[in-house]
Amino acid sequence: MGNRLRCRVMGLALSVLAVLSLPVGAYVRDYGRMVVEKQSLYASIFVYERGSIRTLMFGQGMMTPVQSQVDLKAPRRHLLEYSELAFCGLFYQPQPKRLLVLGLGGGVIPREMRYYFPEMEIDVAEIDPEIPPIATKYMGFETDDKLKVHVEDGRVFIKKRLRHNPPQPKYDMVILDAFNGDYIPFHLMTREFLEEVKGVLADDGVVVANVFSSNRLFDAEFRTFVEVFGRAQAYFGEESTNVMLAAPGPAGPLLSMRDAMEKARAVRQDRKITFNLVEVAQRLAPKAEPEADAMVLTDDRAPVNWLREQESGTR
């Protein structure tokens, strides 16, 4: 009964899962010449080069968001706001020993965390097998015995760890960064998923999620975070629509702006962090709360694309 038609229709239906992504504010907007063009099962991967600056994108065109941008001559420089914002987890857990990052991209977050916390063990879960070699070859990313990349769906990676008996050491920090690009994995945004994340998180740990503030999906994500972790705080980007949602574990603190700035100063001094971490603390909106009528995303109902097309009510 129309096998080929069925497959084609299936493909069409899947592409519905992929909807417009919002542009992320990049400092260097002329990306220069293309050095990599690769079609993976999940994305069209492009790397551009201009001087010492390399830009990683999934797809071409004006509206395509920048996944990652690095200055190979100045690796400590954060060219995109979100990778600085992702450090906000340190205000809740300044001494993380184990970090889990979902989504590799150009590898800036794990690489910089590895640099400032040389004793920290880092696991990265990345679904696309084509990404790690490109991050290594072109984006200045490196794995070693303490920084490992697992080519696996992030949720499957966490579920496998939960299965271990006795449980493996828990993570002090989990950074969820698999949401950008055309691939919108609804199963990495639901209440059930966050419950699983909670299962691998230490009591004094923190979960940080890189999301976008400009649509109703953000309200739903914020609400779902609060539903699972009891509380969550938001750091709104200024140059981009990126927002970091931070949820401390049960033993972690909730911060005022002053607390966050104090923690930022202390961590910055302790780890000799070169960018201005205090500015990240200033992005905290301590009073921000999810809209009361926002949807809690569940495995049963998570219309992520539809929510993305609606305007946000928060803020």
Next chain:
Amino acid sequence: MELNQQAGIETSTARQSGMRSAGILFVACVVGWAVMELEILGVRIMVPVFGGAIYVVTGSIIGVFLLSLAVGYMIGGWLSGLGNPRRTLGTVILAAGVCFVVMASKHKTVCEAIFNLDWDVKWGSLLASLVLFGPPTALLGTVSPLVVHWLSEGSGRTGYWAGTAMAISTVASFAGCIVTAFYLVLYSLKTTLVATGLALVVLGALMLLIGIWVQRESVVRGSTNG
């Protein structure tokens, strides 16, 4: 006068047989829709447990649907020789509906249990797809040959009816795909599965009842004649 009566009887028989064909094709449409709705919902069922990797979605799910349909076509072909198509069709559609309803509350348990076998997710997702989607899809697959057999009974136009039934049910499959992926995604997976399952149960039960009634009628008529 007598001639007129004869013509009147002929038109009403033609109308009756037209209605009957439309009814049978409607059943084929409902089933065509349900198969593809389940296939699209299958992604939402599998991905939270086995992940969004491409082989789970395009390999395990689509593959299992095609295999199960093949099994269903085969069985449907055998069943078509049994007579009383209403009862056979009613039974398989009712059973498929029950599968939908059961799946609505049990899919997570089944997927988690298979995931915890600690197989590679490729094989785990394949097994889970087989267990969850195999039975309802095979049951719905039996409908095509049964419908074709019933439609072409006595007409000698098997090819015509096979073409018509397949075309119409595949168009319904297309509609099921689009509506599920574009709009039903806004609603709860569980609600969608239960609603579709109940619709199939009602349709199946109705056909079964009509089948039993028709059979009794013919038995009664047969006995008075004898």
